[in-house]
Amino acid sequence: MFIGEYNHTLDAKGRLIVPSKLRESLGERFFLTKGLDGCLSVYPQEEWETFTNKIHELPMTNKDARKFSRFFLAGASECEIDKQGRILIPANLREFAKLEKEAVLVGVSNRIEIWNRDKWEEINDVDVDDMDDIAQHMEDIGISL
DSSP, rough: OOOOOOEEEEETTTTEEOOHHHHHHHOOOOEEOOOOGOOOOEEEEOOOOOHHHHHTTTTSSSHHHHHHHHHHHTEEEEEOOOOTTTOOOOOHHHHTOOOOOOOOEEEEEEEHHHHHHHHHHHHOOHHHHHHHHHHHHHHHHTTOO
């Protein structure tokens, strides 16, 4: 399980340090792709296979299913960590997530999200009243605390 929030910088070549606490659970082979809300998502191999198997089950006769599968799969990249604990983020994915220098890595259960720091601060700016509304919506889909 991935948890925590880590601030790092990308170097001039687009490499990003993956904190050791997150590296331990990633394994040697993992996948990087576009995520929802403008971030990138990093999946360990087993989670990636589970995710892509669900995509394979989508009906390709459905236009939204085709768009969904293209969104996640077309720009996906298999990654590995170098000896300095970094991953190279391909240019197309850096552009998508607007990653230039400052990045935030966030552990989100079965995946890691990589955010532009300013975007992370913006999207993560939730006050107590917002959380009450969100919690109510979660109850509506069967999740309660």
